[in-house]
Amino acid sequence: MAAGKILIEAGLRLAERGVEEPGLNAQWLLADALGVERLRLLAEPDLPVTAAALAKFEKGLVLKEQGLPLAYILGWQDFRGLRINVDERVLVPRPETEELAGLAADFLKGRAGEISALDYGAGSGAIGLWLASEFPGLRLTAAEISAGAIDCAAANAGALGLAGRVEFVNASSLAAVTGSFDVIVSNPPYIPTGVIPGLSPEVLSEPLVALDGGGDGLDVARMLVKLSPERLKKGGALIMELGEAQAKVLLAAMPPETWVEKKTFKDLRGVERFVYGRLNG
Ligand SMILES: C[S@@+](CC[C@H](N)C(=O)[O-])C[C@H]1O[C@@H](n2cnc3c(N)ncnc32)[C@H](O)[C@@H]1O
Numbered sequence: 598m599a600a601g602k603i604l605i606e607a608g609l610r611l612a613e614r615g616v617e618e619p620g621l622n623a624q625w626l627l628a629d630a631l632g633v634e635r636l637r638l639l640a641e642p643d644l645p646v647t648a649a650a651l652a653k654f655e656k657g658l659v660l661k662e663q664g665l666p667l668a669y670i671l672g673w674q675d676f677r678g679l680r681i682n683v684d685e686r687v688l689v690p691r692p693e694t695e696e697l698a699g700l701a702a703d704f705l706k707g708r709a710g711e712i713s714a715l716d717y718g719a720g721s722g723a724i725g726l727w728l729a730s731e732f733p734g735l736r737l738t739a740a741e742i743s744a745g746a747i748d749c750a751a752a753n754a755g756a757l758g759l760a761g762r763v764e765f766v767n768a769s770s771l772a773a774v775t776g777s778f779d780v781i782v783s784n785p786p787y788i789p790t791g792v793i794p795g796l797s798p799e800v801l802s803e804p805l806v807a808l809d810g811g812g813d814g815l816d817v818a819r820m821l822v823k824l825s826p827e828r829l830k831k832g833g834a835l836i837m838e839l840g841e842a843q844a845k846v847l848l849a850a851m852p853p854e855t856w857v858e859k860k861t862f863k864d865l866r867g868v869e870r871f872v873y874g875r876l877n878g
Pocket residue numbers: 687688689690691694717718719720721722723724740741742743746768769770784785786787806807808817
């Protein structure tokens with residue numbers, strides 16, 4: 598059978614199940630099954646699909662119909678051009694988190710000498726590993742509460758040739774992390790506990806510990822605001838991603854005598870999502 602016809606049928610099938618972006622999901626799954634670039638499928642709708650590829654595609658399609666994130670089915674997610682391997686132990690890195698990593702990079706460009714970064718709640722390691730790939734002199738500490746996530750991030754560090762510059766710390770609080778950093782960057786769990794049951798099956802297939810931020814969603818973020826000043830170098834910054842309507846709340850909890858510069862940034866959709874605070878120095 599030809600790829601184009603298979604894609605049309607699969608797209609309709611996913612749409613009937615209420616899968617978002619059914620056509621795009623079908624393209625990624627078929628490209629993966631065939632081992633070709635996704636765009637080739639669009640350029641060559643007559644591309645023949647072998648029985649083996651069709652069987653693999655069908656398996657992926659069923660998992661997608663069941664609500665599994667595409668990245669778990671493929672086993673990877675692109676993050677600012679880096680291939681980050683992911684599975685059920687870690688959150689799938691989101692596009693807005695690519696923006697968070699960009700903000701941290703912008704800050705680090707202004708720092709002189711050896712630079713060090715802490716990725717707190719590192720998950721797959723996407724943010725910190727991308728920073729390490731951008732700044733060859735950067736030393737990265739990746740802190741995580743989940744041992745499974747640390748294993749995943751460590752494997753990613755190895756696959757990207759960055760393992761020699763990364764230290765992993767199994768921690769449930771910043772109090773368990775030593776060292777001092779130019780930047781602490783974090784995409785903490787920030788969904789309020791009460792909101793969790795209403796999330797889509799797709800999001801609920803991700804680790805609860807990566808989602809649940811406590812009563813108002815800000816438990817880990819507040820802890821970072823409180824403890825970061827002891828872990829930042831002079832003039833160092835804490836940069837975090839939060840949910841809608843949370844950034845302003847957290848900004849108000851950052852004392853101006855400690856955070857001499859503090860502000861929020863909007864994401865590309867216009868949501869005030871990122872909180873930035875810098876120490877004196
Ligand atoms: C929203 S996910 C972000 C993962 C990854 N940084 C990303 O952006 O894709 C939050 C991560 O924080 C971790 N985490 C949750 N509570 C934590 C805590 N108290 N201390 C350290 N890590 C924590 C979770 O296991 C999860 O990997």
